[in-house]
Amino acid sequence: MPISSRNVRPGPGRSGAGPSGYAHALGMLAGVALDALLADPRRGHPVALFGRAAAALEKRLYGDARANGAAHVALCVGSAALLGVAAGRVRHPLARGAVSAVATWxxxxGTTLGREGAAMAAFxxxxxxxxxxxxxPHLCGRDPSHLEEAGLARATVxxxxxxxxxxxxxPLLWGAVAGVPGLLAxxxxxxxxxxxxxxxxxxxxFGWAAARLDDVANAVPARLTGLLTVLAAPVAGGSARRAAAVLRRDGHRHPSPNAGRCEAAFAGALDVTLGGTNVYGSRVEHRPEMGDGRKPEVRDIRRSVRLARAVGFxxxxxxxxxxLGVRDRRPA
Known part of the structure; x- marks a missing residue:
């Protein structure tokens, strides 16, 4: 005799987010709130600790070959992902939510980025x-020694x-689809x-593997950032239609397959022109211009901070x- 589907309740391994799925989602939201309140600590930040460990491993593995760089990336990223897997095995919903909150934070x-932008604007x-x-240098690796006000404003935006x-x-997107391992990896x-x-x-x-993996990891997030920027353009006094047009026309022109999507959308939303000549130490890059407006001015920095905050929210x-929509795949 067939069993009516109305008498069967879906288990956590079949459909729905399940208790752990809700805990992770709410933990991520709490992590966003923690970032808004605390930003990045000046000392002992987990990312800084990871960076020191990665630098120590680089000294042991370095060689002028892609294979050495790939091994370095595999060990560093693999260790971060395994740490996330171990942390994500916490069963109690409250503990799981706390782990997700700390990992997200x-x-x-975003908060530190906004503060750095505000500091540049104030100067x-x-x-x-x-x-x-x-x-x-808190924002980018561009050589600031010869930049005047206009160049500093463009670099900041x-x-x-x-x-x-x-x-x-x-990080939010990877955390949403891959949990704590996605956040850390x-x-x-x-x-x-x-x-x-x-x-x-x-x-x-040596850095080829890291750069290519970063391109892959950011392919979807960068395009999502462009779309969210289009939608948030009115927050900065801009036009969503213009932002969409510039994103569609200029987003692919940047040397980076991902950064151009974000910069083009911001250029259209702020109605400015981004791109041009950049100096990184002894290296000079000539990048295509994106947008149809004037060159960025000091007042555009605070507008860009407001826009970035809206995109982040x-x-x-x-x-x-x-x-919440991703299925909890633990056995029922």
Missing amino acids: SVLG LESGDLAGARGRL ESIAENTSDAVVA YRAVNTLDAMVGHRDARYTR AAAGLAVLVA
């Missing part, structure tokens, strides 16, 4: 070019645009790219919904 950088608004030049994906949208990938994913004599081959809400 440790990988997010430039007061005419303190020396202070702004000294602060820019571009960095806020790109890091809105790297520091906010991407993504931050490991992104940190390694910042450490060794450079095009210079030392890292062109939207991404947090979306991540919670995705996390």
Whole structure:
């Protein structure tokens, strides 16, 4: 005799988020709140500790070959993912939510990004070019020594645009679809790219694996950032239609397959033109321009911070919904 489906309740391994799924989703939301309240600690940040460990391992594994770099990435990212798996095995919903909250807080950088943008704006608004030049390395690796007000403003807006994906949208998305292991593994990938994913004599081959893996990990988040920026454009006094047009036309023109989507969307939302010549130490890059508006000005920095904050909040809400929709695959 067939059993009526009305008499069968779905177990956690069949459908629905289950108690642990709800705990993780709410834990991520709590982690977003912690980031808003606490930002990044000045000492003892988990990402900084990971960076020191990765640097120590690099000294042992370094060789001017892709294979050495791939081994370095595999060990670093694999260790972070395994730590996430171990942490995610906590059974009690409250403990699981707490683990997710701490992990989310440790990988997010949205509040610190906004504060750095506000600090740059304050320096430039007061005419303190020396202070702004000294602060820019907190945001990007561009050489600030010869940048004037306009160049500093453009560098800040571009960095806020790109890091809105790297520091906010991407970790939230990976946490939503892959839980605590996704949060930690993504931050490991992104940190390694910042450490060794450079095009210079030392890292062109050794850093190749880190750079390519970061491109893959950010492919979807960067495009999601572009779409959310389009929707949030009115928050910065911009036009969603214009932001969408610039994103569609210019997003692929950037040397990075991902950063261009974020910068083009910000350029359209703020109605400015981004891109141009950038100096990184002894290396000079000439990037295509994106957008149709004027060059960024000091006042655009605070507008970009507001836009990034709105995108971050939207991404947090979306991540919670995705996390609730992802099935808990533990055995029923």
